[in-house]
Amino acid sequence: MSSDAQARSTRPGAARPGGRTARTRERVLDAVTSLLLEEGYEALTVDAVAARSGVHRTTVYRRWRDTGSLLADSLDAAREQTWEPPDTGTLLGDLTGINRQIVAALTEDPSITRALIAASFRSPAAARALRSFWEDRYARAAVAVERAARRGEAAGNVDARTVLIASCAPIFYELAVMRSPATEDIAERYARAGVAVAARRS
Numbered sequence: 001m002s003s004d005a006q007a008r009s010t011r012p013g014a015a016r017p018g019g020r021t022a023r024t025r026e027r028v029l030d031a032v033t034s035l036l037l038e039e040g041y042e043a044l045t046v047d048a049v050a051a052r053s054g055v056h057r058t059t060v061y062r063r064w065r066d067t068g069s070l071l072a073d074s075l076d077a078a079r080e081q082t083w084e085p086p087d088t089g090t091l092l093g094d095l096t097g098i099n100r101q102i103v104a105a106l107t108e109d110p111s112i113t114r115a116l117i118a119a120s121f122r123s124p125a126a127a128r129a130l131r132s133f134w135e136d137r138y139a140r141a142a143v144a145v146e147r148a149a150r151r152g153e154a155a156g157n158v159d160a161r162t163v164l165i166a167s168c169a170p171i172f173y174e175l176a177v178m179r180s181p182a183t184e185d186i187a188e189r190y191a192r193a194g195v196a197v198a199a200r201r202s
Contacts, residue, residue, distance in 0.1 A: 025073070027053040028060060032074050036115040041122050044070070068125030075116060075129035085141045091148035091198055095167040095191035098141060102168060106175040107182050117176060138164055145198060154198035167194025 031053035035044050044067050050057035064070045086097030105113040120130040142160035149156050154163070170190045174180045183189075 024055055024059065024063075025077075028055055028064070028070070029074050029077050031055075032070050033112055036119060037110040037112060040115075041119045044119070046070070066125075068123040071116070071119050071123050071126035072129035075120075075126065075133045078116075079133045079136050083137070083140060085144045087144075087147070091144065091151075091153045092188070092191055092195050094144040094147070095163075095194045096188045098144070098164075099168060099171055099187035099191050102171045103175065103182050103187055106171070114176060148198055153195070155200060158198050158200070163194045163198045166197040167191050 028049060031049045032044065035048055035052060046060050046064065046066060047057055049055075049064075049070060050060045053060070060070075064073065086094050088094050088097060105111065116126070116130065120126040138161050141164050145154055145158060145160035145163045148154040149158065167190055170193065171186065174186065175182060
């Protein structure tokens with residue numbers, strides 16, 4: 001998500017293993033993405049996805065059943081993408097790198113990340129899938145805090161999730177909730193908040 005190419009690679013519908021079933025899923029989830037970006041949640045129906053994807057509506061209904069299942073699978077597809085946090089040699093560098101990816105995802109125009117977050121408020125299935133996506137990202141990013149603890153930058157008993165939330169959550173609040181403009185220092189500024197939490201000794 002730190003570049004246009006990365007953003008495309010992490011969108012639902014990005015390249016997955018071959019086979020007819022995988023190609024059908026790719027076409028359908030690409031259609032979900034384009035409809036969300038172009039017309040919003042209201043336009044996202046199984047019939048519209050079938051028409052946009054060129055996949056027979058019976059196939060779409062049989063496999064996905066409803067809009068919630070389509071959104072949930074889109075988030076599942078995003079979670080399946082290979083992702084690891086940056087390894088810069090310092091906790092500040094790693095957290096800043098993660099934050100820059102978040103900033104890029106939230107400020108691209110149009111933003112599939114924003115669209116999926118908004119859709120999750122309309123669909124319980126999508127909301128569950130979004131929570132699962134965040135849990136996966138927190139679990140993968142925990143290694144950055146674990147490396148910092150081994151280097152002595154973080155307390156040995158520090159909770160990695162707490163550090164990551166201190167660093168990343170304000171980015172979502174500023175850009176997705178408050179709709180504030182992204183300043184040049186926003187990624188590092190909040191990364192420093194995460195570093196401060198990591199350094200606290202109980």
